[in-house]
Amino acid sequence: MQILRVHHRLPPGLESLAAVAAAGGVRNVRLLIENWESGAQRFDQAGAALFAAVEGETAAAISGVRRETDTDESAMRMHRFYVHPSYRRLGLGSRLAREVMAHALSHASVLTCNARASEAAAPFWEALGFAKVDGVSYTHIFRAGMNSAA
Numbered sequence: 001m002q003i004l005r006v007h008h009r010l011p012p013g014l015e016s017l018a019a020v021a022a023a024g025g026v027r028n029v030r031l032l033i034e035n036w037e038s039g040a041q042r043f044d045q046a047g048a049a050l051f052a053a054v055e056g057e058t059a060a061a062i063s064g065v066r067r068e069t070d071t072d073e074s075a076m077r078m079h080r081f082y083v084h085p086s087y088r089r090l091g092l093g094s095r096l097a098r099e100v101m102a103h104a105l106s107h108a109s110v111l112t113c114n115a116r117a118s119e120a121a122a123p124f125w126e127a128l129g130f131a132k133v134d135g136v137s138y139t140h141i142f143r144a145g146m147n148s149a150a
Helices: 014-023 028-038 092-105 123-127
Strands: 002-006 050-055 060-065 076-083 110-113 140-143
Touching: 002 092, 014 028, 014 060, 028 060, 028 076, 050 092, 060 092, 076 092, 076 140, 092 110, 123 140
Parallel strands: 076 110
Antiparallel strands: 002 050, 050 060, 060 076, 110 140
């Protein structure tokens, strides 16, 4: 399984990943595709990036990062994170998240994420060192130097 940075086109198999996510009640992969195709979000702004875990023509996971706009401090937001159910509990999600976090932390010392998508999301991010907060658009925050799991 390779983790690749996505630049000019979405990875193969992302439509299938979106269908699996939607079947589980998660729309973020579909939104990622729609926003990419419309040009609304290409992860090409300062610090932004999109990463995919792929194996051949299979997209097993996806995650992006972009500037956080709902805080007064300079921060990056973990965005559109999803791992195919068949690849969960194998370390792939943590590996992908750490790769994206490393990129994000090279642009800001504060990261945010919204862990409302599923019951498993909050414990996942907390295991990576994110702390629960009462943000309007995000539920968790990571501060470099204060969180040791990353």
